[in-house]
Amino acid sequence: MAAESLENAGREAGVELVVETQGSAGFTRLDPAVIAAADGVILAHDVAVRDKDRFAGKPTVDVGVKAGINRPADLIAEVREKAARGEVSAPAHASAGTPVERAGDSGEGYGTKLRRWLMSGVSYMVPFVAAGGLLIALGFAIGGWQVSKAPSVMDHFMWTQTDSWGALLFQIGGVAFKFLVPVLAGYIAYGMADRPGLVPGFVGGAIALDINAGFLGGLAAGLIAGGVVLAIQRVRIPVALRGIMPVVVIPLISSAIVGFLMFVVIGKPIASAQKGLTDWLSGLTGANAVLLGALLGLMMCFDLGGPxxxxxxxxxxxxxxxxxxxxxxxxIMAAVMATGMVPPLAMALATTVRGRLFTPAERENGKAAWVLGASFISEGAIPFAAADPLRVIPSSMVGGALTGALSMTFGATLRAPHGGIFVVPLIGNPFLYLLAIAVGVCVTTVLVVLLKGMRKESPESTATGPASPPSGTTKETKEPIAA
Incomplete structure (x- = not known):
């Protein structure tokens, strides 16, 4: 979405803009010739930019994704001003720090860096969550709840029995789920200390899983592993030993330290805290459960895919x-997925019933929001929130909180961590669950329409197309963007 906003702003400004998007599915690197010919670079990202040193030596603007969505024209103007002044970023050999420390403004605080570290781990973990959870859910759907007690499919698998296929899917999903905590810890450490953080991070995460420290243990292991590696890297090492540091010394020492801390020092307290949290969740009933559902709804709809x-x-x-x-x-999983579907579905419905309140571009986004919302992709509402945050976000939060509270009240359950309406057959109390979503969508739609209707002028009167660029701004430049 940031890339699309920047491309649109580039066309309006008469700027040739080449985009490289970096997501969890991987990325295609820009042609080095394009980078060499570029007059400037805009980096719009919330996690570390991979291979960032490719853009060193170019005028660079480095911001978060939200800035790329909300103010693309300002970013393009800023990078062009830097190019005119001859202001460039540090050359590759001068860049220092971890992927996270190299990402973003140099003056950002440790709170921002901590958020980036955690988001780095979560972004790599989510595909394992989705794949493992859906496989487990499909296993239950095909083989029934008894598949959790089935013997290993290596010892007992019948090609003609649906129970065997259900057990197979369940066991594959179970294996995928075992990677969640190690991957979380490993990539938190990677965000802090680059590649040397991976080994102690994965080791610490695996130990957290082994001692039942769970998700909290994975967070602690990742942060500890990254901190240990950074500390080791600050020690002055003789030149003769530097070659073996990244492949032998750092993995050995950091893994030993992280393992000691996790097994002997902090592992047991974290495991106790994890057990306490699990027991508390298991005991939630009545008003407490409803309040938790409402809180989760508020959180899911606050920043629509953000931290x-x-x-x-x-x-x-x-x-x-x-x-x-x-x-x-x-x-809780059912409530979270239901509330995440509300904002995009509500924006799609609002553009359908009161299209004149939205710009042509927003109406087009509304068509896509139907599919995104139904698929549990909250980011489908971001273009609307970016254009009108004071109306869209509060409306979404009200509808999301109501949906979360209703889902918990109805006792809807969900074993799959993703899938939207496509996993409705796997939901407990599916009709009441869909009713909760429908209520939240309708409430959000009504609020958005009412709030937008209070404006004195409609988007139709202001969306007359971009003005001609002023004299002196029609010269084309080439600015690759990594987001």
Missing amino acids: VNKVAYTFATAGIAVADPSGSAMK
């Missing part, structure tokens, strides 16, 4: 990332 949204989602998936999750954990 607060991811905290709520990760909290829910951590509860079901076990072979036999509690009923409360599955209710």
Whole structure:
């Protein structure tokens, strides 16, 4: 979405803009010739930019994704001003720090860096959550709840029995789920210390899983591993030993330290805290459960795929990332997925029933929001929130909180961590669950329409197309963007 906003702003400004998007599915690197010919670079990202040194020596603007969505024209103007002044970023050999420390403004605080570290781990963990959770859910759907007690398919598998296929899917999903905590810890450490953080991070995460420290243990292991590696890297090493540091010394020492801390020092207290949290969730009933559902709804709809949204989602998936999750954990997962579907579906409905309140571009986005919302992709509402945050975000939060509270009240359960309406057959109390979503969508739609209707002029009167660029701004430049 940031890339699309920047491309649109580039066309309006008469700027040739080449985009490289970096997501969890991988990325295609820009042609080195394009980078060499570029007059400037805009980096719009919330996690570390991979291979960032390719853009060193160019005028660079480095911001978060939200800035790329909200003010693309300003970013393009800023990078052109830097190019005119001859202001360039540090050359590759002068860049220092971890991927996170190299990402973003140099003056950002440790709170911002901590958020980037955690988001780095979560972004790599989510595909394992989705794949493992859906496989487990499909296993239950095909083979029934008894598949959790089935013997290993290596010892007993009948090609003609659906129970065997259900057990196969369940066991594959279970294996995928075992990677969640190690991957979380490993890539938190990677965000802090680059590649040397991977080994101690994965080792610490595996230990957290082994001692039942769970998600909290993975967070602690990742942060500790990254900190240990950074400390080791600050020690002055003789030139003759530097060659073996990244492949032998750092993995050996950092893994030993992290393992000691996890097994002997902090592992048991974290495991106790994890057990206490699990027991508390399992005991939630009545008003407490409803309030938790409302809170999760507020979090899911606050930043639509941002850090607060991811905290709520990760909290829910951590509860079901076990072979036999509690009923409360599955209710929480159901509430989180329901509330995440509300904002995009509500924006799609609002553009359908009161299209004149939205710009032509927003109406086009509304068509896509139907599919995104139905698929549990909250980011489908971001273009609307970016254009009108004071109306869209509060309306979404009200509808999301109502949906979360209703989902918990109805006792809807969900074993899959993703899928939207496509996993409705796997949901407990599916009709009431869909009713909760419908109520939240309708409430959000009504609020958005009412709030937008209070404006004195409609988008139709202001969306008359971009003005001609002023004299002296029509010269084309080439600015590759990594987002």
